[in-house]
Amino acid sequence: MSSVLIRDAVIVTMNGEGEIVRGDVYIEGNRISAIGPGLRQEADQVIEAVGKVLLPGFVQTHIHLCQTLFRGRADDLELIDWLRERIWPLEAAHSEGSVYISALLGIGELIRGGTTTILDMETVHHTDSAFRAIEASGIRAIAGKVMMDHGSEVPLALQEKTEDSLRESVRLLEKWHGAAEGRIQYAFCPRFVVSCTEELLVGVRDLSEKYGVLVHTHASENREEIAIVEAERGHRNVVYLDRIGLAGPNLVLAHSIWLDDEEKRIIRERGVKVTHCPASNLKLASGVAEVPALLEAGIPVGLGADGAPCNNNLNMFQEMRLAAFVQKVKHGPTVMNARSVLRMATMGGAEVLGMQGEIGSVEVGKLADLQLLDLEEFHAFPSYDADWYSRIVYAAQAGDVDTVLVDGRVVMEGKNVLTIDKKRTLEEADRELRELLARIG
Template sequence: MLIKNGTVVTMNKKREIIKADILIEGNIIKEIRPNIDIQDDKVIDATGKAVIPGLIQTHIHLTQTLFRGQADDLELLDWLKLRIWPLEGGHTPESNYLSAKLGIAELIKGGTTSIIDMETVHHTDSAIEAIYETGFRAVTGKCMMDYGTEVPSTLMENAEDSINESVELLKKWHNKGNGRIKYAFAPRFVVSCTEDLLLRVRDLAKEYDVMIHTHASENRGEIEFVEKDRGMRNIIYLHKLGMTGEKLILAHCIWLDDEEMRILSDTGTKISHCPSSNLKLASGIAKIPELIDMGANVSIAADGAPCNNNLDAFTEMRMAALIQKARLLSPTAMPAMKVFELATINGAKAMCMKDKLGSIEVGKIADIAIVNLNKLHNAPNEEVDIISQLVYSAKAEDVETTIIDGKIVMKDRKLTTIDEKALLEDVNKIIKTQIDRAGVKK
């Protein structure tokens, strides 16, 4: 495959932006330079367009995409207990498959090529099947929940069953799809997990050399519960259990004290920032500039469709920049380049794939998005900082072509691995059944 005449936003160490062609062989970027002259039947003309690394979102719930608009205007714990947990508990293999496929379709159309995903307790196999079939890239895992008086019976499990099912899924799916699919253990959060489960997850993640993906310090009620139930603050507790480190990614991390921020920075624990979700659930605003200044690795994500309500990385980048400027009353609190790093190279680090993803460089995997910035909402398109355009004015709909693992999954806004019309029909048919099954009619 040859991408010709694009403005390549490399995100290499020098942050070079160059006019060049990109030659892809198999799934690897083989050459980047102007005027590559070869005969190839797969030539994409990117004249006047930005060619960017595929965007990476590091905290997504594909299992929740089907429930968009079903849990609005609630704070986190009510959102979970009254709506999301019952809805997740009502999933069937078919509905979870369709939910994942819907999320993947939206992500691809917005230039996102990789995610870290947390599924629900049951039917994870169906969701991973959707990831596999569509050619998407994901670190994913079954949600684990074995504790709590308010967890519905449809989601409550015992630790042994949770561990056994997780290990079976890991053995089936880890590194499948030419390495596109990675498995991660996914205990939901301390509130819904026993200490025994967390300790066993810690040990199994080390044994299998995989990541752990969980939530932490998102909501003040959550913080209060953990302090009362475990006798210490969230991050301190996870650190005491020996879970912190480069293979742990924590979503949100809003309500941190200085000691917790230092622990995350010193241990190399990954943080996924979800600005729109944090605002919509009234959870708060994370101290992202301070964490970055301390050396923490921060990436970005949309979270789930019911708390956002979209999976658009461009919206998240713009939001991540603006909320910190207002919080700190400083226009330079989160400049455009720093924000774009969250969605590219920092995302690759969060996935433990910094040597393979996150930038357009020779030898890296060809996960690429081609963005048409020649639109009214981006104009004028001359004498302007392209990174600023991408962060402040670009939209998901500006992405024209998406390439994952060297394969075109969207060309000229048309999905190539998903029948968009049929998918929309299927999800609209099934949603009423799912609401009825969950018993959460408004």
């Protein structure tokens, strides 16, 4: 069993007591086994962290790795046009190679910015390629193929038969769920009600219950989307999902911006989880989710960057700042303080994924998913009598992340991602995109 000793860091634990201590962290295998000053355990690897801040790795609860290759190719559109005119045609042209490199490109950016766990929704085909990139990179992920069996404006290459979509999802689950010694898990990912038949959604409900895995879908992101669902199904998104039995503790809803009181009640009473994507919601002009009210109601809310074409970064530092700032405009400066926002990015995300007992804080017994920040920079000073939450949320940048561990393994050191060949990945990203665009014609 390998071991790592991180010495003399400021440890922002994000535990229940909100402790911030100076000391060491000792890791055996993939778990934290000791925290305290002056630890004397022998270790295979020692990381000197004097002047650095140690905190949990970020947990991003809504990502589309398959879309990273499309960064900058779908700007300045609202959601439905963004999907129909740009994203769906691009996804339809994906190959095994382009999905793999798109995922690797996204994961490199995520690790570089301190993200150690993601909830990822892929495209209809070639999902094995994304899982291979996840496995090779060392990131922790819950991921699944997107499911689409409805909609006249969906490209032919993305149109599935209901039984084929369910069958392929199960095949992927049985192959990848629990892979990489449990670092990889599966989730069923129907895209949203607009592109899914009721038969498919009911099938997902039953399979989720059978296998005990998450269901991840978009809901109430855009008012046009809600109007389409009401016209076709006779109910708003969350009410409809509840009526067919999908609203429950295994359901994670991306966005949830335009909720009425009944939908909020259903989410709270059924134990549904929500993921907030402020940069994406602002760029697509979708709106601003009522996050303070959701948190006040005890609803678990995580943060995610969404996909590169609607952001255009996968940067949790950006998401934290925006999550705080957009609410302050409406509710006043005391709402969404730095500590509460950092919790959303760590323990809050872990709760959304049902993994709060394993990740999201620096505590003995938890998985060693950690990041070290080097805040010895102009933009993060002065440091005297520092409010660490403020420095991390309001001042720090993704470029300040120095070292990242996932599952006790150092995947980035000295700001260099060790598990991904950066030069080759960037070169192949351009080549794969050029070939993908040629397939569209």
